Amino acid sequence: xxxxxxxxxxxxxxxxxxxxxxxxxxxxxxxxxxxxxxxxxxxxxxxxxxxxxxxxxxxxxxxxxxxxxxxxxxxxxxxxxxxxxxxxxxxxxxxxxxxxxxxxxxxxxxxxxxxxxxxxxxxxxxxxxxxxxxxxxxxxxxxxxxxxxxxxxxxxxxxxxxxxxxxxxxxxxxxxxxxxxxxxxxxxxxxxxxxxxxxxxxxxxxxxxxxxxxxxxxxxxxxxxxxxxxxxxxxxxxxxxxxxxxxxxxxxxxxxxxxxxxxxxxxxxxxxxxxxxxxxxxxxxxxxxxxxxxxxxxxxxxxxxxxxxxxxxxxxxxxxxxxxxxxxxxxxxxxxxxxxxxxxxxxxxxxxxxxxxxxxxxxxxxxxxxxxxxxxxxxxxxxxxxxxxxxxxxxxxxxxxxxxxxxxxxxxxxxxxxxxxxxxxxxxxxxxxxxxxxxxxxxxxxxxxxxxxxxxxxxxxxxxxxxxxxxxxxxxxxxxxxxxxxxxxxxxxxxxxxxxxxxxxxxxxxxxxxxxxxxxxxxxxxxxxxxxxxxxxxxxxxxxxxxxxxxxxxxxxxxxxxxxxxxxxxxxxxxxxxxxxxxxxxxxxxxxxxxxxxxxxxxxxxxxxxxxxxxxxxxxxxxxxxxxxxxxxxxxxxxxxxxxxxxxxxxxxxxxxxxxxxxxxxxxxxxxxxxxx
Numbered sequence: 129x130x131x132x133x134x135x136x137x138x139x140x141x142x143x144x145x146x147x148x149x150x151x152x153x154x155x156x157x158x159x160x161x162x163x164x165x166x167x168x169x170x171x172x173x174x175x176x177x178x179x180x181x182x183x184x185x186x187x188x189x190x191x192x193x194x195x196x197x198x199x200x201x202x203x204x205x206x207x208x209x210x211x212x213x214x215x216x217x218x219x220x221x222x223x224x225x226x227x228x229x230x231x232x233x234x235x236x237x238x239x240x241x242x243x244x245x246x247x248x249x250x251x252x253x254x255x256x257x258x259x260x261x262x263x264x265x266x267x268x269x270x271x272x273x274x275x276x277x278x279x280x281x282x283x284x285x286x287x288x289x290x291x292x293x294x295x296x297x298x299x300x301x302x303x304x305x306x307x308x309x310x311x312x313x314x315x316x317x318x319x320x321x322x323x324x325x326x327x328x329x330x331x332x333x334x335x336x337x338x339x340x341x342x343x344x345x346x347x348x349x350x351x352x353x354x355x356x357x358x359x360x361x362x363x364x365x366x367x368x369x370x371x372x373x374x375x376x377x378x379x380x381x382x383x384x385x386x387x388x389x390x391x392x393x394x395x396x397x398x399x400x401x402x403x404x405x406x407x408x409x410x411x412x413x414x415x416x417x418x419x420x421x422x423x424x425x426x427x428x429x430x431x432x433x434x435x436x437x438x439x440x441x442x443x444x445x446x447x448x449x450x451x452x453x454x455x456x457x458x459x460x461x462x463x464x465x466x467x468x469x470x471x472x473x474x475x476x477x478x479x480x481x482x483x484x485x486x487x488x489x490x491x492x493x494x495x496x497x498x499x500x501x502x503x504x505x506x507x508x509x510x511x512x513x514x515x516x517x518x519x520x521x522x523x524x525x526x527x528x529x530x531x532x533x534x535x536x537x538x539x540x541x542x543x544x545x546x547x548x549x550x551x552x553x554x555x556x557x558x559x560x561x562x563x564x565x566x567x568x569x570x571x572x573x574x575x576x577x578x579x580x581x582x583x584x585x586x587x588x589x590x591x592x593x594x595x596x597x598x599x600x601x602x603x604x605x606x607x608x609x610x611x612x613x614x615x616x617x618x619x620x621x622x623x624x625x626x627x628x629x630x631x632x633x634x635x636x637x638x639x640x641x642x643x644x645x646x647x648x649x650x651x652x653x654x655x656x657x658x659x660x661x662x663x664x665x666x667x668x669x670x671x672x673x674x675x676x677x678x679x680x681x682x683x684x685x686x687x688x689x690x691x692x693x694x695x696x697x698x699x700x701x702x703x704x705x706x707x708x709x710x711x712x713x714x715x716x717x718x719x720x721x722x723x724x725x726x727x728x729x730x731x732x733x734x735x736x737x738x739x740x741x742x743x744x745x746x747x748x749x750x751x752x753x754x755x756x757x758x759x760x761x762x763x764x765x766x767x768x769x770x771x772x773x774x775x776x777x778x779x780x781x782x783x784x785x786x787x788x789x790x791x792x793x794x795x796x797x798x799x800x801x802x803x804x805x
Contacts, residue, residue: 134319142291144323162338165268177245182267189260201250207240262351270342272335274435289387290404293394328380360440375434382431385469388476428465527787528579536798576644587641597639645685684719720754727751755786
C-alpha cells in the first residue's frame with residue numbers, strides 16, 4: 129500500500145508521468161535521424177547504384193561475391209585514375225583544344241559514374257572480409273546504436289528528483305513522526321528509480337524500432353562489427369542486438385547516477401536549486417564542451433553517452449586521410465566508472481533513508497556522502513596514466529631504445545621525390561628480411577620523426593589547396609598500423625585575381641611544421657611561422673603554447689619546459705612564461721635531456737636543465753647534436769663525455785646521428801652503420 133501511494137504521488141501528483149510523455153513526444157518528433165541510412169548523403173543516382181549492388185552482393189560474403197566485388201573495385205579505381213590523369217593533363221595545358229580534352233574524357237569507362245557507390249560497397253567488404261562467418265554486408269549503419277546524449281531526459285530526471293526531495297521537505301514533520309517513515313523513504317526512492325526506468329524503457333523502444341527499420345530484425349543476430357561505427361570495437365564477439373542492449377543499460381546506469389547525486393545533494397544541503405542544477409550542468413555542459421574526445425569519458429556522468437565506451441578507436445575520413453576522433457576507452461576505466469556509479473547510488477540510498485528520522489543528516493551519512501563525492505570528483509578529473517617518456521624529433525631518423533628508424537627516399541634525376549619509406553633496424557643495426565618486407569611506405573613527404581611509447585610519430589606533408597601543410601601521423605610499431613592524429617584543415621580558395629594570385633582560407637603556416645618533440649602524452653609542434661603548439665594525444669586537442677618573432681633552430685622539451693633560441697640568439701626557457709637563460713648570442717642549440725648546449729662559431733656553452741646554471745663546454749662552435757654528454761660538431765668532429773675529440777671520417781659522405789651513446793652513420797646508399805670511432 130505504501131509503495132502504491134508513493135508511485136501515485138510521483139507519477140501523478142508531481143507530474144512525473146506528464147514530464148515523461150513530453151520527453152517521448154519530443155523524441156518521436158526529432159527521431160528522423162534515427163531512420164536515416166548512412167548512405168543517404170550520396171546523390172540519388174549513387175544511392176540507386178549502391179542499393180542495387182547491395183541487393184546482389186549483400187548479406188553473407190561468399191567467394192563468388194568477393195571475386196565480383198574486387199573486380200568491380202579494380203575497374204572503378206582504374207577509371208578514377210584515368211580520369212585524374214586526364215584532369216591533371218588539362219590543368220597542365222597538355223591538351224591544345226577543348227575537343228581534344230572532351231575526346232579524352234569520353235575514353236573513361238562508364239563505371240566511373242558508379243564510383244562512389246562501388247567505393248562504399250568495397251569499404252563494407254573490407255570490414256566483413258575479416259570474419260565472414262559472423263559478419264554480414266549490411267546496406268547501412270544505424271544511428272540508434274550511437275544516438276548520443278538525451279539532454280531533455282536528463283533535465284527531466286533532475287526535475288523529477290528535485291520534485292521528490294521538495295515533497296519530502298514539505299512533509300518532513302509528518303514523516304519523522306510516522307512509524308513507517310523510514311520504510312516510506314525507501315519506497316520513494318524505488319518510485320523515483322522506477323520512473324527513470326520507465327523513461328529509459330520508452331527511449332529504448334523508440335530506438336529499437338528504428339534499429340528494426342534500418343537494419344532489419346533478421347540481421348540483428350550478426351556480429352556488431354558488421355556496422356562501420358563498431359569496426360574497431362574490443363567487444364567484437366557481441367551481436368548487434370546484444371551491443372544495443374549493453375549500450376542502453378550503460379545509459380540507464382548513468383541516468384540513475386544523475387538522479388542519485390541530485391537526491392544526495394538535496395539531502396545534505398537542503399538546497400533545491402543546487403541539487404537541481406549541479407548534476408545537470410556537470411553532465412550536459414561537460415559533454416557539450418568536450419564533445420567527442422577522450423577527456424569527456426573520464427567522468428562517470430558520461431555513462432549516459434553509452435556507445436563511445438564500446439566503439440573502440442573512432443575515425444573520421446577526410447579525403448584519403450583517416451583522422452582519429454577519439455581513442456578506445458580502456459575497459460578498466462569503464463569498469464571503474466560503473467563501480468563508482470553503483471557505489472554512489474548505494475550510498476545515496478543509505479544516506480537518504482537514514483536521514484528520514486533525523487531533522488539533519490547524521491555524521492556517518494555526511495562522511496559517506498563526502499567520500500562518494502570525492503570519488504566522483506577524482507574520477508571525473510583524472511586522466512589516463514601518463515607516459516613519462518620524452519623524445520625530440522629529428523629529420524629522417526628516430527630511436528626508441530629497441531631499434532632505429534630511418535627515412536629512405538627515392539628521387540628521379542632531377543631530385544624530385546618519387547617515394548619514401550621508413551625502415552627499421554634493430555639495436556645492432558641488423559636489417560632482417562621481415563623488416564624489409566614490412567617497411568612502411570608513406571603517402572606524403574615525411575620530415576620529422578620520433579619514436580616513443582610503442583609508436584613512431586612523424587610529420588607528413590601534403591598539397592592543401594594552393595600550399596603545402598603537414599599532418600601529424602603515427603604508426604603502431606606492433607603491427608605497423610598507421611593513423612593520422614592531427615590533420616590540417618582543408619584549405620578553400622577564397623578569391624583569384626587574373627590567374628596570377630590565389631588567396632586560400634586559413635593560415636597554412638600554422639600547420640607547416642619544422643620541429644617536433646614529445647613529453648608525456650603531449651606532442652610539441654614547432655611551425656614555420658615561429659609558433660609552438662601542444663597536441664594532446666589523449667584528446668586530440670591542439671592549442672597554441674606561445675609564439676615568437678623568430679626561433680633559431682629546433683625546440684627541445686625537457687620535463688615539460690621548452691628550450692629554444694630567440695631572434696637575438698639568446699637561449700630561452702618557456703615554463704608557463706618566457707625566461708631568458710643568458711644574454712649570450714648563439715645560433716645553434718642541442719640537448720641531451722640533462723643539458724642544453726648552445727654555440728656560435730667559436731665556443732659552446734651548456735646549461736643544466738634543473739637549475740639553468742651555465743658552464744663553458746668547449747672552445748669549439750657549431751654543436752648541432754648531443755647525446756649522453758657527448759656532442760657532434762658541424763666540422764665533423766665528435767667529443768665524448770670525457771672531452772676527447774675525434775674526427776668522424778664518414779661524415780663527408782653521409783649523415784650523422786647520435787643515439788644510445790653511439791654515433792650512427794647514414795651512408796649515401798641509405799644504409800646505417802655504427803661509426804668506428
